[in-house]
Amino acid sequence: MNYVANTQQDQAAMLHDIGAASVDALFSDVPERLRLKGLLKLPEPASEMEVMTKFRSLAGRNSSLSEYKNFMGAGSYEHFIPSAVQAVIGRSDFYTAYTPYQPEISQGTLMSIFEYQTMICNLTGMEVSNASHYDGATAFAESMIMSHNVNGRREFLVAESVNPRYMTVLKTYAAAADFIIKIIPADRHTGKLDAEFVKTNISDSTAAILVQNPSYLGVVENFSSFSEIAHKNGALFAVSANPISLGLLAPPSSYGADIVSGEGQPLGIPTSFGGPNLGFMASTQKQMRRMPGRIVGETVDKNGKKAYVLTLQAREQHIRREKASSNICSNQALCALASTVYLSYVGPYGLRDVAARCSDLAHYMAREIAKVRGFEVSFEGTAFFHEFVVKYPSSLTFDRIFDHFHEAKMLPGVSLSDFFPGEPNQMLVCATEVRTKQDIDAYVKRLGELKW
Numbered sequence: 001m002n003y004v005a006n007t008q009q010d011q012a013a014m015l016h017d018i019g020a021a022s023v024d025a026l027f028s029d030v031p032e033r034l035r036l037k038g039l040l041k042l043p044e045p046a047s048e049m050e051v052m053t054k055f056r057s058l059a060g061r062n063s064s065l066s067e068y069k070n071f072m073g074a075g076s077y078e079h080f081i082p083s084a085v086q087a088v089i090g091r092s093d094f095y096t097a098y099t100p101y102q103p104e105i106s107q108g109t110l111m112s113i114f115e116y117q118t119m120i121c122n123l124t125g126m127e128v129s130n131a132s133h134y135d136g137a138t139a140f141a142e143s144m145i146m147s148h149n150v151n152g153r154r155e156f157l158v159a160e161s162v163n164p165r166y167m168t169v170l171k172t173y174a175a176a177a178d179f180i181i182k183i184i185p186a187d188r189h190t191g192k193l194d195a196e197f198v199k200t201n202i203s204d205s206t207a208a209i210l211v212q213n214p215s216y217l218g219v220v221e222n223f224s225s226f227s228e229i230a231h232k233n234g235a236l237f238a239v240s241a242n243p244i245s246l247g248l249l250a251p252p253s254s255y256g257a258d259i260v261s262g263e264g265q266p267l268g269i270p271t272s273f274g275g276p277n278l279g280f281m282a283s284t285q286k287q288m289r290r291m292p293g294r295i296v297g298e299t300v301d302k303n304g305k306k307a308y309v310l311t312l313q314a315r316e317q318h319i320r321r322e323k324a325s326s327n328i329c330s331n332q333a334l335c336a337l338a339s340t341v342y343l344s345y346v347g348p349y350g351l352r353d354v355a356a357r358c359s360d361l362a363h364y365m366a367r368e369i370a371k372v373r374g375f376e377v378s379f380e381g382t383a384f385f386h387e388f389v390v391k392y393p394s395s396l397t398f399d400r401i402f403d404h405f406h407e408a409k410m411l412p413g414v415s416l417s418d419f420f421p422g423e424p425n426q427m428l429v430c431a432t433e434v435r436t437k438q439d440i441d442a443y444v445k446r447l448g449e450l451k452w
Contacts, residue, residue, distance in 0.1 A: 190382050368440065
């Protein structure tokens with residue numbers, strides 16, 4: 001954080017401008033009995049140099065992805081972020097800006113959001129995008145709410161293969177809204193969803209079918225039949241998609257998606273200990289008024305010059321409370337800007353190259369791991385993008401594997417014990433474009449050195 005000067009003269013000037021006699025006077029409305037009096041046992045004052053030394057010592061306890069070869073994914077991915085991204089979002093006029101509550105004086109912010117919306121529509125093949133959500137999990141859950149707002153139904157068919165964290169958020173939303181969730185089982189041999197289950201369990205009470213593609217397990221499917229079943233029964237079809245994969249895979253619109261959401265973190269946003277992230281959502285123009293959040297539109301002002309406005313704001317502060325589509329009221333403007341700069345920088349061909357490199361490296365890695373005695377890549381013959389499931393010998397534990405790799409400055413993957421509770425000896429392994437063939441060869445060699 002940059003140093004901000006705040007001298008006694010500065011304080012006196014600010015107090016004078018607001019008509020306060022002192023800093024203590026600002027808190028005069030707080031009852032005396034509620035004020036802290038010596039309860040905070042703070043250390044003695046320290047110099048700037050001493051404070052910086054202390055903070056560096058504390059920060060040194062953490063491990064950085066710059067020190068480790070990372071093969072973890074499961075919803076948060078390490079991708080290369082061009083320097084241009086930080087150079088743009090680090091500008092003070094962007095960095096200090098929040099969501100545009102006064103849109104008429106936020107033309108720059110509105111323009112960047114409009115460009116972001118355009119790019120999300122290009123990626124997903126959908127017609128309308130909102131200004132963003134908090135993260136991929138809430139965007140996916142909002143797809144459920146939006147589907148109910150469209151057709152008034154309260155039952156949902158949800159793929160078992162969605163991210164477990166997304167599933168938790170879905171169930172939390174469903175419990176509060178009195179929704180019913182039916183889980184579409186995933187085949188343990190192929191990783192694909194059970195289409196017969198969908199045909200049997202869909203009814204005129206079903207609001208939507210919700211899937212993730214690629215799935216949490218990395219599996220890629222053609223869901224055309226699912227969308228056809230949904231539409232035949234008056235339900236919607238909602239997809240959560242990895243945006244990097246859309247540089248290579250067909251957009252969800254091509255197989256009949258009505259709502260597309262996802263986690264935008266791979267688009268120029270660092271993992272940052274799990275946040276902040278970016279949730280994106282796009283839909284058809286027909287359902288535009290049912291979308292949560294806000295939508296920025298392009299128009300002209302009274303002088304005929306191009307201008308940007310908040311076209312729709314479907315939240316309780318702007319419309320009648322009972323008509324509000326969601327309690328999601330803020331968009332992740334800075335993260336959306338980062339993704340806009342990233343997509344502008346890499347362009348459509350660059351994004352395709354990133355996606356292809358991720359896929360190529362992951363498939364090479366899967367082939368090499370399958371050669372290691374005792375290890376097996378699940379779902380043979382099933383398409384996957386840049387992560388896949390590895391089965392390891394039952395005599396091993398994930399903790400032992402993790403410690404073995406950690407000693408070599410590698411992060412081997414993510415345990416799937418929460419996803420396959422009856423089969424604890426499986427992990428999810430991911431390779432993105434930041435990994436090299438040498439990194440993967442070192443991983444496979446390290447795997448073969450495990451004793452079991």
